[in-house]
Amino acid sequence: MKIRNVAIIAHVDHGxxxxxxxxxxxSKIFRDNQEVRDCFLDSNDLERERGITIxxxxxxxxxxxxxxxxxxxxxHSDFGGEVERVLKMADGAILLVDSFEGAMPxxxxxxxxxxxxxxxxxxxxxKMDKPNRRPAEVLDEVYDxxxxxxxxxxxxxxxxxxxxxxxxxxxxxxxxxGTDLTPLLDAVIDSIPSPEEVEGPLQMQVTTVDYSxxxxxxxxxxxxxxxxxxxxxxxxxxxxxxxxxxTIKDVFLFEGLQRNKVSEVSCGDICAVLGPEDIDIGDxxxxxxxxxxxxxxxxxxPTMSMTFSHNDSPFFGKEGRYVTGRHLRxxxxxxxxxxxxxxxxxxxxxxxxxxxxxxxxxxxxxxxxMRREGYEFQxxxxxxxxxxxxxxxxxxxxxxxxxxxxxxxxxxIEVVGRKRGELKKIDxxxxxxxxxxxxxxxxxxxxxxxxLNATAGEAVIHHQFYQYEPFKGSIPHRQNGxxxxxxxxxxxxxxxxxxxxxxxxxxxxxxxxxxxxxVGEHNKEEDMVVNVQKAKKLTNMRASGSDEAVKLSxxxxxxxxxxxxxxxxxxxxxxxxxxxxxxKKILGEWERxxxxxxxxxx
Numbered sequence: 001m002k003i004r005n006v007a008i009i010a011h012v013d014h015g016x017x018x019x020x021x022x023x024x025x026x027s028k029i030f031r032d033n034q035e036v037r038d039c040f041l042d043s044n045d046l047e048r049e050r051g052i053t054i055x056x057x058x059x060x061x062x063x064x065x066x067x068x069x070x071x072x073x074x075x076h077s078d079f080g081g082e083v084e085r086v087l088k089m090a091d092g093a094i095l096l097v098d099s100f101e102g103a104m105p106x107x108x109x110x111x112x113x114x115x116x117x118x119x120x121x122x123x124x125x126x127k128m129d130k131p132n133r134r135p136a137e138v139l140d141e142v143y144d145x146x147x148x149x150x151x152x153x154x155x156x157x158x159x160x161x162x163x164x165x166x167x168x169x170x171x172x173x174x175x176x177x178g179t180d181l182t183p184l185l186d187a188v189i190d191s192i193p194s195p196e197e198v199e200g201p202l203q204m205q206v207t208t209v210d211y212s213x214x215x216x217x218x219x220x221x222x223x224x225x226x227x228x229x230x231x232x233x234x235x236x237x238x239x240x241x242x243x244x245x246x247t248i249k250d251v252f253l254f255e256g257l258q259r260n261k262v263s264e265v266s267c268g269d270i271c272a273v274l275g276p277e278d279i280d281i282g283d284x285x286x287x288x289x290x291x292x293x294x295x296x297x298x299x300x301x302p303t304m305s306m307t308f309s310h311n312d313s314p315f316f317g318k319e320g321r322y323v324t325g326r327h328l329r330x331x332x333x334x335x336x337x338x339x340x341x342x343x344x345x346x347x348x349x350x351x352x353x354x355x356x357x358x359x360x361x362x363x364x365x366x367x368x369x370m371r372r373e374g375y376e377f378q379x380x381x382x383x384x385x386x387x388x389x390x391x392x393x394x395x396x397x398x399x400x401x402x403x404x405x406x407x408x409x410x411x412x413i414e415v416v417g418r419k420r421g422e423l424k425k426i427d428x429x430x431x432x433x434x435x436x437x438x439x440x441x442x443x444x445x446x447x448x449x450x451x452l453n454a455t456a457g458e459a460v461i462h463h464q465f466y467q468y469e470p471f472k473g474s475i476p477h478r479q480n481g482x483x484x485x486x487x488x489x490x491x492x493x494x495x496x497x498x499x500x501x502x503x504x505x506x507x508x509x510x511x512x513x514x515x516x517x518x519v520g521e522h523n524k525e526e527d528m529v530v531n532v533q534k535a536k537k538l539t540n541m542r543a544s545g546s547d548e549a550v551k552l553s554x555x556x557x558x559x560x561x562x563x564x565x566x567x568x569x570x571x572x573x574x575x576x577x578x579x580x581x582x583x584k585k586i587l588g589e590w591e592r593x594x595x596x597x598x599x600x601x602x
Contacts, residue, residue: 003268004192007071007087009114010096011106015126019165020072026181027061058270060254063185069270085207085281085297087113089222089270092120092192099125099133103141109464112149120192121158129164132430135174159187195268201287202226205294209281209338219279220272229264235291236276237284243291249275280337302343302356303396303441303465306363307380309352311574314514319576320376325351328377331370364561371575378572382564384442393471396441403460409433411454419443420472440472446565478568481527483520485513489533497550499530505555516587529589
């Protein structure tokens with residue numbers, strides 16, 4: 001059977017996973033009476049909750065005697081490590097672009113990666129069911145983007161289709177609504193080349209590692225040369241040059257959503273293999289007599305770091321199953337085997353671990369996954385990673401794009417300007433302004449909340465790593481101090497009511513807190529220790545008006561990303577399966593004062 005390997009790439013929320021759903025349904029993978037949920041491939045709970053793809057998946061469909069291997073990739077730049085390694089399996093790419101939003105930051109990122117791998121592109125202008133669509137302008141934007149990225153003449157001659165993944169149709173004409181996705185499948189067969197059949201000793205590169213409690217590690221990748229068979233001896237060539245012998249137990253082919261066991265798989269196809277136990281992403285499975293490694297998959301460096309350590313609060317061990325430093329260490333080092341964009345280092349002299357990632361979202365997804373697995377730990381303030389370029393301190397710069405109603409653009413420029421952001425371009429699209437900034441990555445910490453507050457929730461924010469540039473100067477972080485609990489116990493409505501004038505609270509009456517926990521934000525710059533457990537002295541006397549009902553403002557609740565963006569140096573976020581708490585690193589008030597004096601003296 002003829003093979004086509006194609007990746008679907010796009011900016012986040014431009015309809016990749018929905019398009020794959022419709023391709024599966026129209027290729028009769030499901031029974032006629034089978035109930036199919038939306039975004040079927042977003043099987044991870046976090047993916048379904050957030051509406052984004054985090055992990056790449058591959059499936060296959062049969063069409064006109066061709067087997068089309070389809071790879072659904074993440075759309076957020078923080079998961080670019082997933083995109084980079086799975087694109088190596090493809091020969092072509094379907095570039096999906098929203099018919100209104102056009103080319104966004106991640107569109108540039110994924111297209112640049114696809115062109116660097118010499119993939120044959122097919123442009124699909126999606127969401128043509130939108131009333132405010134503008135396909136002609138979007139097509140011009142994409143052509144400009146190809147030119148900016150240095151595409152050659154062959155890559156510029158890409159076919160263009162118009163589609164609605166929501167309603168499952170595609171068309172060759174911008175003003176004609178199609179009936180199904182047949183035009184897109186025909187374009188895949190006609191435009192994307194079949195994989196080159198290379199005879200010789202086996203070469204297969206591992207791009208994804210799955211795990212099963214029953215059979216262990218499952219290596220997934222593409223065969224670039226030769227044939228792989230069940231029972232054959234192989235050599236596993238590691239990224240560091242080390243080689244080890246192993247045996248293939250079973251070979252599986254992707255057919256629809258299933259993995260079907262086969263006896264052998266030929267060059268050009270994508271498969272999963274069982275057998276090698278110590279195998280990682282980027283390793284080469286080669287012929288045991290003639291082991292030749294494939295080029296290592298390049299991965300962009302991380303731009304942000306965060307300290308992970310075991311939980312040492314008074315509530316230690318009450319909510320989590322895995323609570324020790326050893327549990328935390330084992331889990332993080334297991335994660336780097338499947339996430340090539342993540343780095344973990346031990347911190348000298350402590351049990352803490354420094355974790356390096358692509359951004360706040362990349363690290364927060366890891367944290368959220370771990371807490372759902374039953375881990376309990378604490379993390380410190382995120383820090384960007386600096387470099388020295390030409391003997392000058394350099395920092396990562398982000399490309400920030402904000403879509404906002406035109407009358408609110410002035411507020412956005414003011415807020416981003418305080419974070420050292422430089423306005424590069426303004427475009428007006430249908431009553432909204434699209435503002436493009438270059439901003440230091442450290443300026444992005446806490447910026448999303450500020451922009452949403454300044455625009456009453458109207459701002460749509462996208463960002464991605466741009467490049468390293470000379471240090472831009474200091475940026476103010478959080479202006480206000482915090483309210484810190486004086487002692488342990490349950491907070492009372494009486495105490496919170498008396499303290500409302502001091503600031504806003506993060507807790508409700510009845511919440512049990514401990515000494516050193518951050519319970520609110522102070523109205524002034526300095527921190528303040530408060531007694532939220534104070535109760536009213538009860539007497540037998542009653543007076544008119546003295547026992548009025550307590551009226552408390554609703555507490556501020558933080559999402560995980562918001563908590564990470566909020567804390568300062570010397571503060572921590574305590575993560576448990578049930579709770580996210582803010583706390584001081586040093587819990588005791590006198591110990592904190594002593595540490596501050598010593599720091600001042602030094």
